[in-house]
Amino acid sequence: MTVRIGAKVPNSGPQPLAAGIGATARALEDVGYDSLWVSDHVVLPREIGSRYPFAADGKATWSTDTPYFEPVVALAMMAEATARADLGTAVLVAPLRNPVLLAKQLASIDVLSGDRLVIGAGAGWLREEFDALNVPFARRGSRLEEWIAIMRECWTGTPAARSSDFYELPADLLSLPATTRPVPVLVGGHSPVALRRAGAVGDGWLAQQDASELDPDELRAAREQVAAAARDAGRDPQAIRVVLRIVGSSGACDLVAARLAELGRAGVDEVIVDVIDGDPARDLDLLREGAAA
Helix, strand or coil: CCCEEEEECCCECCHHHHHCHHHHHHHHHHHCCCEEEECCCCCCCCCCCCCCCCCCCCCCCCCCCCCECCHHHHHHHHHHHCCCCEEEEEEEEHHHCCHHHHHHHHHHHHHHHCCCEEEEEECCCCHHHHHHCCCCCCCHHHHHHHHHHHHHHHHCCCCCCEECCCCEECCCCCCCCCCCCCCCEEEECCCHHHHHHHHHHCCEEEEEEEHHHCCHHHHHHHHHHHHHHHHHCCCCHHHCEEEEEEECCCCCHHHHHHHHHHHHHCCCCEEEECCCCCCHHHHHHHHHHHHHC
């Protein structure tokens, strides 16, 4: 199967105000991208002390003093501006939010967009962000699993009562609009626990690599861990999607294109690239050629 090509729509920095989130999404859809994605942070500290899990040295080097527009709001704007492309988060730090309210917001976008929503959800890594929202950083992974279960209940429209260490969901509720299908939830993260979670409770795994350090072998091995967790949970491993967020790909889509067929053979179903600093139409042509090689 040919690898699908998604694009990151900037919801931080100067681009959202300079070009508009909706207008950017519409332009990328018109070019032909299969999916459009936004990222998430609620607050950022002036100095990041937490270990950044996607860098070898554990250090986040990007600036924190830039506007970061809320991703659910951005998705709503993108849904109104587009008609075809899937819309997703890569990733949403779900444990920071109330799960019933989040389920309502996401169901509204999914129904109004015509079933186009895909949620990449992660447990989070930035302790300072959890502290700012008075959410315990400990057991955030278990909280994420409970949040996913609660949201899926809410998306039925008539959620069953639930009781856990993290949340009490009472009986006899209506959560409308109900979605016409469970919104796909891709679980983010690369730790063994995150890979197990993706296979056990996720509809897919949302991975991340840098464009200059693409490693299909690492992805293949991780995908096997996800598949094993799915089998252990009595689920079909073939139904678990793998979506790869490729950071550092702006202006470097030729590097991605050269490895895309190999990534597909490693089990990647879809990639998300940065295209705003390049030529989005040219980049998509390069990527499609690479996927077909």
